[in-house]
Amino acid sequence: MRPLPFRVDAPGKLYVAGEYAVVTPGQPAILIAVDRYVSVTVTEAAPVDGPPTAELLAHEHGVAATEHNSCGADYALAAWLVMDALRAERGIKRIPADLHFSSTLRSDTGEKYGLGSSGAATMAVISAFNELYDLGLTVIEKIQLGMLASIEISPKSSGGDLAAGALGGWVYYQSPDRDNLARVLTDRASVTEALTGPAWLPMRARRIPTPADVQVLIGWTGSPATTDHLVSQATNNGDGLNWGDAFLRPSAANVNALLEALADEKFPTIHAGIRTARTLLARMARGTGTLVETPALTSLIETAEAFDGVSAKTSGAGGGDCGIVLAEPWVDPAAIHATWRQHGIEPLALSVTQLGVGVKE
Known part of the structure; x- marks a missing residue:
């Protein structure tokens, strides 16, 4: 004791x-x-x-x-x-x-x-x-x-x-x-x-x-999501989606490719993996009628990706909450944070x- x-x-x-x-x-x-x-x-x-x-x-x-x-x-x-x-x-x-x-x-x-x-x-x-x-x-x-x-x-x-x-x-x-x-x-x-x-x-x-040179930036939209509700909606309304071929198998392949890219810090492949994950989530959302990427999260992602060396997506259930950015080491986080604030998005002072x-x- x-x-x-x-x-x-x-x-x-x-x-x-x-x-x-x-x-x-x-x-x-x-x-x-x-x-x-x-x-x-x-x-x-x-x-x-x-x-x-x-x-x-x-x-x-x-x-x-x-x-x-x-x-x-x-x-x-x-x-x-x-x-x-x-x-x-x-x-x-x-x-x-x-x-x-x-x-x-x-x-x-x-x-x-x-x-x-x-x-x-x-x-x-x-x-x-x-x-x-x-x-x-x-x-x-x-x-x-x-x-x-x-x-x-x-x-x-x-x-x-x-x-x-x-x-x-x-x-x-x-x-x-x-x-x-x-x-x-x-x-x-x-x-x-x-x-x-x-x-x-x-x-x-x-x-x-841990990929030493990957910067992780987090923005919060100020709209808390209800994870249980969103996950239930997605999994219960899946008749419009071929889960295996359209979502699960490509998601697994993408995660495994991203895993290798992070280990080798291959930024083009890292960015491709983050963007593919966003695309797959959008496909799942359309097929199940689930709101994953709100307009505020779309703004968070698109304003971040206007900068070179950056990829972004929602993180977690979506429907509000946080977006995540993976950035190359030379990217200035303060510039992204300033742009987020202009769009009503709060940068969170988080680290791994x-x-x-x-x-x-």
Whole structure:
């Protein structure tokens, strides 16, 4: 057991390529972890009044949820329940501890930037319990446990945010067969047993080398997107799209080509990969009636690509939120940022963090 109090930080994420396709088991995506965080401070339990909040998940809240087999719609509480079940299966006595949350994944007015706050909160809780009970979890086990919690709230969640938060840096990810994973909360399946089985075989999660000369610029349109709604719409309205031939296979080929280009820092191929990813997302959006690239995001992309040495696209579910730019080392970020501001787009002061979730020493 780590002495109380202690703090765990989990970074946010952005998709570079492969979003939407990645919800299909085994389909690849590339993400980055960014230096904005959900932080969880673990303290000795104290009496509380009222339900869980965005700032506090008390020991009493978790115990009550366990007794009533309810997790509501809160990712942090779902993670608490999964980890408490794992603790019980390992025969470890429950330690009364409260979890205090803070986040830099929102704007000053409280709006989400689209940096994966739910996944970061999930990963922070899992890592906090790993430290609290000295569970010795591997990075992959943390991602798996995060997935077991997340699918109870959002069955279509790919888990890419969990992988980026767990690993840090640039991340290659493929999702498991979520439809066939055990439901450890609703069905009371064993957490220990749920960590194994064929449903995990399509999953891959690994760090990839950081391209040293690639600049990553992020713009925010100020329009928070509802990821679950957009992904559900795209996957449920796919009758107008040949998913395999028109989207999934070309997306996988493009991600793998981009992976090689990033490793070799071949900028023409990098730019081609980013633009192909944008084209494929537009094709998917037309075929499913999903709003991915809003007018504000189109403005973000086109104003950036007016500069030489730049490629840009939406990042994540679209429908608002962020756009991402990959720029060559000689490009002046300040010029792009100034143009964005003229169009009402906020440049975000973000960098790729090499640190995955862990204790803040």
